[in-house]
Amino acid sequence: MDFFTFLFLTVLIGCSIPLMKLWQDGRRARVVxxxxxxxxxQQIDSLQQRVEVLEKIVTDQKYTLHRELAALDDTP
Numbered sequence: 001m002d003f004f005t006f007l008f009l010t011v012l013i014g015c016s017i018p019l020m021k022l023w024q025d026g027r028r029a030r031v032v033x034x035x036x037x038x039x040x041x042q043q044i045d046s047l048q049q050r051v052e053v054l055e056k057i058v059t060d061q062k063y064t065l066h067r068e069l070a071a072l073d074d075t076p
Contacts, residue, residue: 057063
């Protein structure tokens with residue numbers, strides 16, 4: 001092996017070590033983010049269910065009728 005091949009391989013290995021460390025750190029961060037993303041998705045799902053219930057209540061004809069009757073009672 002001549003000197004330039006040795007120098008090339010040394011530089012290649014020396015540059016690949018920090019890149020491998022960055023790759024591993026990114027994988028660890030992604031695993032942590034998956035846990036928090038899962039918790040946020042559960043919270044979003046529960047909020048969507050609550051909004052659906054509220055939409056059913058507000059669009060119900062009885063709710064509209066009660067609002068109209070309450071508005072008539074409030075007028076002097």
